[in-house]
Amino acid sequence: MHAHCESGATTNLLRHYGVPMTEPLAFGIGAGLFFSHIPFIKVNGVPGTSYRSYPGTIFKTLMKSLHIDYTMQQFGSNEAKGKAALDQLLDQGIPVGMLSGIFYLTYMPEAYRFQFNAHNLVAYGRKEDGTYLISDPTLEGLHEIAPEDMQKARFAKGFPEPKGKLYYITDVPKQLDMEEAIKKGIKKNIWLYTSPPIGIFGNKAIHTLARRIKTYPDKLTDRQAVLYVGNIIRMQEEIGTGGGGFRFLYAAFLQEAAEILGKPELKEFSQRMTAIGDQWRNFAYSAARICKARKSDLVSYNDLSDMLHKIGHDELRLFNELKKVNL
């Protein structure tokens, strides 16, 4: 079992081909750490917040950095073609990663089954009656799903739309340069996190959220404000992030990177990232107290805003200093 779906699915696919991969390495080489807050893209009336890079990029970035050949396909709305492609691969014994809508994944606990279309899973076979055998990175054990439910999940609508997206490994080179891939991953993540010039992506988005959260009590009804804040907590802690909105997972990556590259200074960055993860946890804890009280008597929205600004500053400083490390 893994914490996060895409890095977990990627890890599972690589291990199938004998590549020694851990989830933190997959997440770090795939440059997964991110933040985005997009007030104008709303799902069920709540603005979108995410702590990771866009679905699919972790897998792609990692494959390219390790020079592993892969295929990634989407099928628009051609559901029959999407199913045929999946079945053919599984019948050849090829495990297949897929993007899916959680709402339709019948094996998931109902608590998780909202309309959320960025969930990755791996199918590793199918039974004679067509039932798919599933390894879901975020759950213990193995699972099964009926073909019609799988179809609905793969062609779920909303944002993002999976359009039947599947991905699989086609060729693994004999020699893998893990060190080079790790260095590339760190550099790419620094760039990804620090460079976006608009306030909805990367570091600036944390400050955008910090500014907006302050206005919630004035601009929103009590009910809405609590829902907005609750959704941030869920994106950070509920949906397979390994805790603290992927910050602990990235800290684990930096620790592994320190050992593999023989750069003890990265261990210090790992510890600093852990401390930032702890700050995110505190933020979630305080946010939950607001949700519970329904009124801002214990912790105010201003306090939440201050916490976010501080996290934003600390993360930017960490990445800027990481940039100076001679990898």
Next chain:
Amino acid sequence: MKTNEVPQDKGNYKNRDQSRKVVYATDEKGEYTTVNSDGWEVEHLATIQAWDQAKLELEEVLDGIRKGALSPLAYFMKKNLMDTGILARHVGKWGWQVKRHLKAKVFAGLPESMLQRYATTFNITVADIRNFNPDTAEKH
């Protein structure tokens, strides 16, 4: 977060307690490891709150249907946790068109073929839509 600080709060709602999750934490030597966790009260609170909202919205819609303002489509949309945008993508219409179809008056004039598209989306029959009774409808 240290391994002994990883919360183990069980969530007794909607089968949440049937699944554990992986949390990354540091052991006594400061090395990263994974801990299987039942969950965290903070996360449960946010999830339960989201379900409470879904329940509330479903009740509001049922009220609207009883009053004759909304069509059964509004119920099935909410039951499937969709909004008009998602539903519109499913049935191949614009959001504003779907919004109109949620009105009882407009719904009454919808052709069978359109109802069939909705039925397929909701995994039910056209009869289920036509014979919908708000008083016996399934809740979240």
